[in-house]
Amino acid sequence: MGTTAKKEFKAESKRLLEMMINSIYSQKEIFLRELISNASDAIDKIYYKALTDDTLNFDKESYYIKVEADKEDRTLKISDTGIGMTKEELEINLGTIAKSGSFAFKNENEIKDGHDIIGQFGVGFYSAFMVADVVTVVSKALGSDVAYKWESDGADGYTIETVHKDSVGTEITIKIKENTEEDTFDEYLEEYRLKAIIKKYSDFIRYPIKMDVTKREPKEGTDNEYTEYQEEQIINSMVPIWRKNKNELTTEDYENFYKEKHYGFDKPLKHIHISVDGAIRYNAILYIPENIPFDYYSKEFEKGLELYSNGVLIMDKCADLLPDYFSFVKGMVDSEDLSLNISREMLQHDRQLKLIAKNIKNKIKSQLQTLLKDEREKYETFFKSFGRQLKYGVYSDFGSNKETLQELLLFYSSKEKQLVTLDEYVSRMPEEQKYIYYAAGESYERIERLPQTELVLDKGYEILYFTEDIDEFAIKMLMNFKEKEFRSVSSGDLGLEAEEGKDETTTEEQDNKELFEKMKTILQDKVKDVRVSKRLKSHPVCLATEGDVTIEMEKVLKAMPDNQNIKADKILEINSNHNVFQSLKAAYDHDAEKFNLYTNLLYNQARLIEGLPVEDPVEFTNHVCKIMV
Numbered sequence: 001m002g003t004t005a006k007k008e009f010k011a012e013s014k015r016l017l018e019m020m021i022n023s024i025y026s027q028k029e030i031f032l033r034e035l036i037s038n039a040s041d042a043i044d045k046i047y048y049k050a051l052t053d054d055t056l057n058f059d060k061e062s063y064y065i066k067v068e069a070d071k072e073d074r075t076l077k078i079s080d081t082g083i084g085m086t087k088e089e090l091e092i093n094l095g096t097i098a099k100s101g102s103f104a105f106k107n108e109n110e111i112k113d114g115h116d117i118i119g120q121f122g123v124g125f126y127s128a129f130m131v132a133d134v135v136t137v138v139s140k141a142l143g144s145d146v147a148y149k150w151e152s153d154g155a156d157g158y159t160i161e162t163v164h165k166d167s168v169g170t171e172i173t174i175k176i177k178e179n180t181e182e183d184t185f186d187e188y189l190e191e192y193r194l195k196a197i198i199k200k201y202s203d204f205i206r207y208p209i210k211m212d213v214t215k216r217e218p219k220e221g222t223d224n225e226y227t228e229y230q231e232e233q234i235i236n237s238m239v240p241i242w243r244k245n246k247n248e249l250t251t252e253d254y255e256n257f258y259k260e261k262h263y264g265f266d267k268p269l270k271h272i273h274i275s276v277d278g279a280i281r282y283n284a285i286l287y288i289p290e291n292i293p294f295d296y297y298s299k300e301f302e303k304g305l306e307l308y309s310n311g312v313l314i315m316d317k318c319a320d321l322l323p324d325y326f327s328f329v330k331g332m333v334d335s336e337d338l339s340l341n342i343s344r345e346m347l348q349h350d351r352q353l354k355l356i357a358k359n360i361k362n363k364i365k366s367q368l369q370t371l372l373k374d375e376r377e378k379y380e381t382f383f384k385s386f387g388r389q390l391k392y393g394v395y396s397d398f399g400s401n402k403e404t405l406q407e408l409l410l411f412y413s414s415k416e417k418q419l420v421t422l423d424e425y426v427s428r429m430p431e432e433q434k435y436i437y438y439a440a441g442e443s444y445e446r447i448e449r450l451p452q453t454e455l456v457l458d459k460g461y462e463i464l465y466f467t468e469d470i471d472e473f474a475i476k477m478l479m480n481f482k483e484k485e486f487r488s489v490s491s492g493d494l495g496l497e498a499e500e501g502k503d504e505t506t507t508e509e510q511d512n513k514e515l516f517e518k519m520k521t522i523l524q525d526k527v528k529d530v531r532v533s534k535r536l537k538s539h540p541v542c543l544a545t546e547g548d549v550t551i552e553m554e555k556v557l558k559a560m561p562d563n564q565n566i567k568a569d570k571i572l573e574i575n576s577n578h579n580v581f582q583s584l585k586a587a588y589d590h591d592a593e594k595f596n597l598y599t600n601l602l603y604n605q606a607r608l609i610e611g612l613p614v615e616d617p618v619e620f621t622n623h624v625c626k627i628m629v
Helices: 014-024 030-052 087-095 099-109 124-130 185-189 191-201 251-260 353-373 376-395 402-410 424-430 444-448 451-458 471-478 500-509 513-526 550-557 579-590 592-609 615-627
Strands: 066-070 073-080 132-140 147-152 158-163 169-176 210-220 228-234 272-279 279-288 305-309 312-318 329-337 409-413 420-421 436-441 462-464 484-488 531-532 541-546 569-576
Touching: 014 424, 014 484, 014 592, 030 124, 030 169, 030 191, 030 312, 066 185, 066 191, 066 353, 087 147, 087 158, 087 451, 099 402, 124 132, 124 579, 147 471, 169 185, 185 191, 191 210, 191 272, 191 312, 251 272, 251 279, 272 444, 312 592, 329 353, 353 402, 376 402, 376 409, 376 471, 402 424, 409 424, 420 424, 424 436, 436 451, 436 471, 444 462, 451 462, 451 541, 462 471, 471 484, 500 531, 513 569, 513 592, 541 592, 569 592, 579 592, 592 615
Parallel strands: 066 210, 305 329, 436 462, 436 484, 531 569
Antiparallel strands: 066 073, 073 169, 132 147, 132 169, 147 158, 210 228, 272 279, 279 329, 305 312, 409 420, 409 462, 541 569
């Protein structure tokens, strides 16, 4: 057999090959994905030849890829029944780093029929050197009587010689490196590991990927003895669910795919199957989960969809495909039109990706709106798990997404005693009602007992109950809905006071101006003001606020690690129609010490109603004892 002396890689240095092996790929297991993709390309090329060559009969069942491991020899072989390579093609495709035969073939043949050549850059083959001491390629080209062997042990160069091979196709044999302290290369000879890598990256390669798999059967007449034998199996699924006709698929098919891909342990509430064939082509299957992942609201949670390029997994979690507020969505996207970087591991951020992401965002919103309209119970189940994330979406990015999300929000209603949309609230508003009223607190039960709700409820107006820490922040960013401004029941101005009531309140404030000034002096900087309440009916006292920061917001901000001691501007409101106020007036006129005592007790009472801690518990208990004595 003819042979040639070792040749150097054309115009490339040892440094370039070392860089590709050590830097371009983040995980060594990628090498198997790359070699299988190349093998699939080689079979595709015969398929395209058959389209224009009547002498070629492309029988798909005759074409396959095989992976074989030999632990004793420490070799891994990947073979295919594809188009093969001539000596010249071996020189060009393997002798020149980053020369892609697939890319050239694709350009020359104007592929348009729905298939696509996977390989583009010609770098993938060299990923084998991440795990190999020696790489040997034996290839026989279609129409050739001669086969050639290409062999290299790395950057020093390669040899090519003539060899015998019975069938058309290519065999790549990798001599696996010995283990090191940092890397266990033995894993690439283990059957279970090879199967796992194939399923992860190459499950949807369109041709069968075969392996000889070890089987065990009990020996006859024994309980604990087994006979082992090898059986050839097809490892990959080949036809992905997203390329099937939607009409052929059942809900069970989608749920099974959800489980197989380990998207969650629950059943998805809804699935979205997208097939787009326009300016950019892609398929996607998205899921809206039912249950919240245990780490969802933690730093450890990673959002993103699986991203495939022509059926080959490129990224486990492509975060750029989902906005943060839809980060709960699981699923995958497969496109032939993405621009990948040289290692095919990462995307170049480009127009195609942004178009896909925008379309996916709109599809998710549309599905949630349909769920809200047609399957309210299911939507409420979803919202209890992920509604907080939608509210974060309204608040984040300076409110830039509020128009997208506001119609998806739900809040508990004082009138309906269940979750309602903002649209439902506004549709029920009486004509004279100016604002959308809300109250914030730790629970629905606690909010219902707040003194501040009395006047609004007495008017027959509905109140939205906010119990999550994000609620008020989101509403402050939203500002209004359908031209109706949001207004807290603790706000200084509820917009409810009648003209005659205004006169009465003003008279009381004037008559008791010195009393309130004295209370404000006693409380010092604890409150911004003390005044007659316009909202209290049966309760003696409450706290109201002025400005953007409410008491509930103050609690949230105080609990944050970077607490900047931001406080609400508190107003102590006194019910001038309550018996307590008469006692307060009497103390002001006749007993300064008792007036001081009453003032502090009323202030602490108001704090306790709001769920705020008493600032000095010992002083407070002493004051209570004085009252009792």
